[in-house]
Amino acid sequence: MIDPPVAVTSSQLSQVYPLGARVNESGHLEIGGCDAVELAREFGTPAYVVAEDDLRARARSFVDAVAARHDDFDVLFASKAFPCTAVCRVLAEEGLACDVASGGELALALSGGFDPARIYLHGNAKSETELREALTAGVGHIVLDSLHDCERLERLVAELGRVQEVLIRVNPNVAGTTHAAISTGQADSKFGFALDQAPAAIARVRASPDLQLVGLHFHIGSQLLELEPFRAAVRAIADLGDFPVYNLGGGLGVPYTVEQHSPAIADYVEAVVGAAHDLLGQGKRLLLEPGRALVANSTVTLYTIEGVKRNVSSWVAVDGGMSDNLRPMLYGSAYEALIADRATASPTERFHVAGKHCESGDVIVRDVPLPEPRAGDILVTPATGAYGHALANNYNGVPRPPVIFCRGGSARVVVRRETYQDLMRRDVGP
Numbered sequence: 001m002i003d004p005p006v007a008v009t010s011s012q013l014s015q016v017y018p019l020g021a022r023v024n025e026s027g028h029l030e031i032g033g034c035d036a037v038e039l040a041r042e043f044g045t046p047a048y049v050v051a052e053d054d055l056r057a058r059a060r061s062f063v064d065a066v067a068a069r070h071d072d073f074d075v076l077f078a079s080k081a082f083p084c085t086a087v088c089r090v091l092a093e094e095g096l097a098c099d100v101a102s103g104g105e106l107a108l109a110l111s112g113g114f115d116p117a118r119i120y121l122h123g124n125a126k127s128e129t130e131l132r133e134a135l136t137a138g139v140g141h142i143v144l145d146s147l148h149d150c151e152r153l154e155r156l157v158a159e160l161g162r163v164q165e166v167l168i169r170v171n172p173n174v175a176g177t178t179h180a181a182i183s184t185g186q187a188d189s190k191f192g193f194a195l196d197q198a199p200a201a202i203a204r205v206r207a208s209p210d211l212q213l214v215g216l217h218f219h220i221g222s223q224l225l226e227l228e229p230f231r232a233a234v235r236a237i238a239d240l241g242d243f244p245v246y247n248l249g250g251g252l253g254v255p256y257t258v259e260q261h262s263p264a265i266a267d268y269v270e271a272v273v274g275a276a277h278d279l280l281g282q283g284k285r286l287l288l289e290p291g292r293a294l295v296a297n298s299t300v301t302l303y304t305i306e307g308v309k310r311n312v313s314s315w316v317a318v319d320g321g322m323s324d325n326l327r328p329m330l331y332g333s334a335y336e337a338l339i340a341d342r343a344t345a346s347p348t349e350r351f352h353v354a355g356k357h358c359e360s361g362d363v364i365v366r367d368v369p370l371p372e373p374r375a376g377d378i379l380v381t382p383a384t385g386a387y388g389h390a391l392a393n394n395y396n397g398v399p400r401p402p403v404i405f406c407r408g409g410s411a412r413v414v415v416r417r418e419t420y421q422d423l424m425r426r427d428v429g430p
């Protein structure tokens, strides 16, 4: 036994695992009422398992929290976090609007049933094709990121003889505490108009006969666990003029491990909506754009342990890795893990959970206490709903995992596992 022995606790389950996760009578982890070991048997591993009720509950938490403070608003799902038709469909059903940042995300948002009028197109390098696709689909708002973006959109809109509503993305020069790769609000950023360039951009768009400027947008970064930077960003854009619409971005962080604590959704909403009331005035249309905070903790990944090895460290090798969860490699992100077959067993030793890929950096979890893991066990990593499926890839020719929705004890595949044929689908010629 390691000291202290830490088996999974109910507080750990409620903090990092999806709503309703529990250990059942067989000692197995249960997600959305489904036994994780049976899910692994039925659908294979690796697999993303989503508790549908968790997705719905978080969407409602956002909507209810804003509605309690403000009348005129929309909560946008930042679809980059989990770009999947079924996820879009659930969040559209819950009344959310949608943020897309590419033609592909637009296609997924439309196939998930989002009303195009409530879709917002972002992007620092939108192509002419993507802008045309958005205009053809009737996307309600396009968020301008540069003068070139503005000029190109203006030309395309003029060709159609229409007027397009737009927002301007402003870089507020406010950086929160997060990994540099996902910090976007600092002055030296590829996103948006610098604060000192924003007045000229606003004047330029206001003068356009083809574009109707309705408001400003900022997004200062992702996985932010402190609220003050959001208020500072609102303060930074407050002097840029009076607008009917303000999109205050996403960025609320989530707990990936039991040591991490994130602000509650209601506290975050209170902070940003309160700042908007204080600094932007009443009667505005407010947009929030969460991605991670809506989907991260809704999902766990199931792996099968392929082997255990001891050298300088103790290693558990699983059947997935950086092809299904790139975050540890990109940002050094930390995760929890447990053995779904023996969810309450006391850990015996600390292990690094390594993937199957041909790089030493392919380690999904470091130093995690596990109870005598052995080949064939089902290992689970929680909080993989955000930027897991989104960043999945085919390194080493590994087919990407399925997405399985669980609710009330029933499981359904909403994205099937890729096949070897899928790997060759784009091949041309003999």
Ligand SMILES: Cc1ncc(COP(=O)(O)O)c(C=O)c1O
Binding pocket: 078, 080, 081, 099, 122, 219, 221, 222, 223, 249, 250, 251, 252, 289, 290, 291, 292, 293, 386
């Ligand atoms: C413009 C914009 N809005 C919202 C988000 C969502 O961020 P998060 O998933 O941290 O909430 C992002 C993430 O990159 C973004 O770029």
